[in-house]
Amino acid sequence: MEKIIFLVDMQSFFVSVEQQLHGYSPSTPLVVSGDPSRPSGVILAACPLAKRAGVKNGERLREARMKCPHLTVTPPHMEDYLNYSIQITRFLETFTELVEPYSIDEQFMDVTGSMHLFGDVWETAQKVQELIDKELGIRARLGIGTNKVLAKMACDLFAKKNANGVDALTLNQLSDKLWPLPIEDLFRCGRKMSIHLRARGIQTIGDFAAMDAEAVRKEWGVHGQVLWMNARGVDYSPVSTETLEGRKAIGSGMTLPFDYIHKQDLHTVLLELCEEICRRARKLHLAGKTISVAFSGKNGSFHRSSTRDEATSITMEVFETAAGIVQNQWKHHPVRRVHVSLSSLTPDDTLQLSLLEDVNEKSSRHQIGYTMDKLKEKYGATAVIRASSLLKSGQAEERASRIGGHYK
Numbered sequence: 001m002e003k004i005i006f007l008v009d010m011q012s013f014f015v016s017v018e019q020q021l022h023g024y025s026p027s028t029p030l031v032v033s034g035d036p037s038r039p040s041g042v043i044l045a046a047c048p049l050a051k052r053a054g055v056k057n058g059e060r061l062r063e064a065r066m067k068c069p070h071l072t073v074t075p076p077h078m079e080d081y082l083n084y085s086i087q088i089t090r091f092l093e094t095f096t097e098l099v100e101p102y103s104i105d106e107q108f109m110d111v112t113g114s115m116h117l118f119g120d121v122w123e124t125a126q127k128v129q130e131l132i133d134k135e136l137g138i139r140a141r142l143g144i145g146t147n148k149v150l151a152k153m154a155c156d157l158f159a160k161k162n163a164n165g166v167d168a169l170t171l172n173q174l175s176d177k178l179w180p181l182p183i184e185d186l187f188r189c190g191r192k193m194s195i196h197l198r199a200r201g202i203q204t205i206g207d208f209a210a211m212d213a214e215a216v217r218k219e220w221g222v223h224g225q226v227l228w229m230n231a232r233g234v235d236y237s238p239v240s241t242e243t244l245e246g247r248k249a250i251g252s253g254m255t256l257p258f259d260y261i262h263k264q265d266l267h268t269v270l271l272e273l274c275e276e277i278c279r280r281a282r283k284l285h286l287a288g289k290t291i292s293v294a295f296s297g298k299n300g301s302f303h304r305s306s307t308r309d310e311a312t313s314i315t316m317e318v319f320e321t322a323a324g325i326v327q328n329q330w331k332h333h334p335v336r337r338v339h340v341s342l343s344s345l346t347p348d349d350t351l352q353l354s355l356l357e358d359v360n361e362k363s364s365r366h367q368i369g370y371t372m373d374k375l376k377e378k379y380g381a382t383a384v385i386r387a388s389s390l391l392k393s394g395q396a397e398e399r400a401s402r403i404g405g406h407y408k
C-alpha cells in the first residue's frame with residue numbers, strides 16, 4: 001500500500017511565536033536578530049511583511065534597516081520556540097502517532113493508517129492547518145507525498161507558493177511538475193553539487209533523473225546516487241518517531257564488523273556515534289547532561305552513564321565524557337555492538353552565542369558543529385569526516401553508504 005506522508009512547515013516560525021507571545025501586530029515589520037543592539041547582528045527570521053520589503057534571513061541588521069526603516073527587532077527566545085515545536089508535535093499526534101520532528105519548524109507525519117478518520121488527503125491536511133492555527137495562531141504549510149522526499153519537495157517547491165499552503169507531489173506528476181525545475185531545486189542538492197551537475201550539462205531535475213544509474217554512481221558515488229533516486233521520486237526512509245522519544249534521550253548504536261578489543265578502536269567508533277547524536281541534538285536545538293555508553297560482545301554487556309555539570313551538544317565534550325567512561329570502567333572485553341546516548345535534555349541556549357559576533361571558545365566549538373552539520377546536509381554525511389574515521393576501525397563512511405547517509 002502506498003504511504004501518505006505530510007511535511008508540515010511553520011511559516012516564519014520564530015517571528016510567529018514572537019507575535020503570539022508578545023502581541024506584536026501583524027502590521028509591524030518584525031525580525032528576530034541574533035544581536036538586536038548591533039547593526040552587524042544577523043537576521044534569523046523575518047515576518048512576511050519584512051520579507052516583502054526585501055529583508056532576507058542571514059543578512060545584517062544594517063542592510064535590513066536600509067530596506068525597511070521601521071523594522072522592529074527582537075532577540076531570539078529559543079526555549080519558547082522549542083516549547084511551541086513540542087506543542088505542535090503533540091497536536092500532530094492527535095492525527096497519527098507517527099510524527100517525526102525534522103527541524104525546529106518542520107515535522108513529518110505518516111497518516112497512511114489513520115487518515116480515513118479525518119476525510120480524504122486534502123481534508124486531513126486542512127484539518128492539520130486549522131488545528132495549528134486555532135491553537136497556536138501559526139500558519140502551517142503542508143507538502144503531501146508518498147514518501148518523505150516527495151512531501152518535502154511538495155512543500156518547499158509548491159505548497160509555500162500556493163494561496164492555501166497545501167500541495168502534493170506524486171510519482172505520476174514528476175514529469176510535469178518536478179522535472180522541468182532547475183537542478184538547484186532538488187532536495188538536498190547543495191550548491192557545490194549543482195555546479196558539478198551543471199558543468200555536465202544537467203540543467204533540470206529531469207535531466208538528472210534521465211541519467212544512467214551506473215554513470216551517476218561512477219561519477220558522484222553514493223551521495224550522487226541518493227540524489228538521483230530523489231530526482232526520480234524514490235525514498236525508502238520511514239517516518240521515525242525515534243527523534244520524538246529522543247526528546248528524552250537521543251541515542252545511536254552500531255554493530256561492528258569484528259570484535260574490537262583496543263581502546264583506540266573503540267574511541268574511533270565512539271567519536272562517530274557522538275558526532276551523530278550531537279548532530280541530531282543540534283538539529284532539535286537540544287543539549288544533554290547525561291552520556292551513556294553500552295557495549296555488548298561474547299563476554300557479556302556493559303552499560304554505564306556519566307553526568308556532566310552542564311548540558312552540551314558539542315561533539316568533543318560528549319566524546320570526552322564517553323571516553324572517560326570507557327577509560328574508567330571498561331574491562332577490555334571484546335565489543336561487537338556499541339550504543340551511545342545523550343539524555344537529561346534541555347533547550348540549547350548556546351545556539352544564541354554562536355550567532356553573535358564575538359565568539360568565545362565554547363561558542364566557536366559549537367559553531368564548528370553547526371557548520372559541519374550544514375556541510376553534511378549539503379554534500380552528504382561523508383563530506384566531512386574526522387581523520388580518525390579513516391582508520392580501519394572507522395565506520396562513518398561505510399555506515400553512510402549503507403543507510404544512504406546524508407539522509408539521516
Ligand SMILES: [Mg+2]
Nearest residue numbers: 009010011105
Ligand atoms: Mg518554516
